[in-house]
Amino acid sequence: MDYKNLIVEIDDNILYVTINRPSKLNALNKDTIAELHEAFADAKEDEETKVIILTGSGEKAFVAGADISEFSDFSPEEGKQLAADGQAKLFDYVANFPKPVIAAINGFALGGGLELAMSAHFRIASDNAKMGLPEVSLGVIPGYGGTQRLPQLVGKGRAMEMIMTAGMIDANQALRYNLVNHVTAQDELIEFAESMAAKILKNSSVAISAAIRAINANYEAGVNGFETEIEEFGRCFGTEDFEEGTSAFLNKRKANFPGK
Structure with missing residues (x-):
C-alpha cells in the first residue's frame, strides 16, 4: 500500500514503520492515525513480519503531538468520539498487538506522540529525546490512554506531576522513571533497536x-x-x-x- 504520511519497509523479518510528516514534527492527524492502523493491520497478517520498529522521520521528533487544528472546535461529544476512535484504531491496537512493537524515540515525543510510544511494548530513546503530556496547558487531558499508561510505567505520583505541570523530561530522566528501557546516541538509535529485535527473533x-x-x-x-x-x-x-x-x-x- 502507498502511504502519504508513513514510510513502511521490511528487512529480515523487521518491519520499520516511520511516521513521515517532518514539516509538522510528525504530528498525528486523522489520516496518519488511519494509515498507522492500516500498516499494523497488514503487519498482523504478514507472516514475514516478526518485529516492528516504530519511529519518526528526521532528527527532531518521534511525534510532537496531535494536530490540534483538527479538533480545536469540537463539541464534548465529538471530543469523546475522537478519543474512543483513536484508542480503538491505534493506541489500544498497538498495545495489544500480537507481535513485538519497539518504539524508537528520536527527539520530541509529546502528547499523542508519547501516548503512541507508551502503547508500544517497550521504548528506546535517543539522548536528545524530550517527553511529556502537555495537554492540560491546552485545557484538555490526555485522551489516547496517557492517564492510564503513564502511571503504569512511572507510578502515580510522577504521572500526576508530569500531567499537572505539562512539563517535559529528558531521556535520562525518562530512563530513571522507567518510561524508557534504554537510552542511546541518536545515530545509534535504530541500530540499537535492531539489536533488540535480533534477540527477540531468536525466540518463539x-x-x-x-x-x-x-x-x-x-x-x-x-x-x-x-x-x-x-x-x-x-x-x-x-x-x-x-x-x-x-x-x-x-x-x-x-x-x-x-x-x-
Whole structure:
C-alpha cells in the first residue's frame, strides 16, 4: 500500500514503520492515525513480519503531538468520539498487538506522540529525546490512554506531576522513571533497536504473542492475569514451537522455530 504520511519497509523479518510528516514534527492527524492502523493491520497478517520498529522521520521528533487544528472546535461529544476512535484504531491496537512493537524515540515525543510510544511494548530513546503530556496547558487531558499508561510505567505520583505541570523530561530522566528501557546516541538509535529485535527473533513468536497477552491481562479491569497466564502457558504445550524448543534444548542444538 502507498502511504502519504508513513514510510513502511521490511528487512529480515523487521518491519520499520516511520511516521513521515517532518514539516509538522510528525504530528498525528486523522489520516496518519488511519494509515498507522492500516500498516499494523497488514503487519498482523504478514507472516514475514516478526518485529516492528516504530519511529519518526528526521532528527527532531518521534511525534510532537496531535494536530490540534483538527479538533480545536469540537463539541464534548465529538471530543469523546475522537478519543474512543483513536484508542480503538491505534493506541489500544498497538498495545495489544500480537507481535513485538519497539518504539524508537528520536527527539520530541509529546502528547499523542508519547501516548503512541507508551502503547508500544517497550521504548528506546535517543539522548536528545524530550517527553511529556502537555495537554492540560491546552485545557484538555490526555485522551489516547496517557492517564492510564503513564502511571503504569512511572507510578502515580510522577504521572500526576508530569500531567499537572505539562512539563517535559529528558531521556535520562525518562530512563530513571522507567518510561524508557534504554537510552542511546541518536545515530545509534535504530541500530540499537535492531539489536533488540535480533534477540527477540531468536525466540518463539508463538510464545511471545502468548506472553504479550498474559502481561497485558494484568492491566485489564476485571481480568485475573494469573488465570490468563495459566491458560496461555497450557496452550503453548500444543504448539509446534514448544515441540521444537524442547527438542532443541534436550538435544543441545539451536532451535529453529516454525512460528506455529
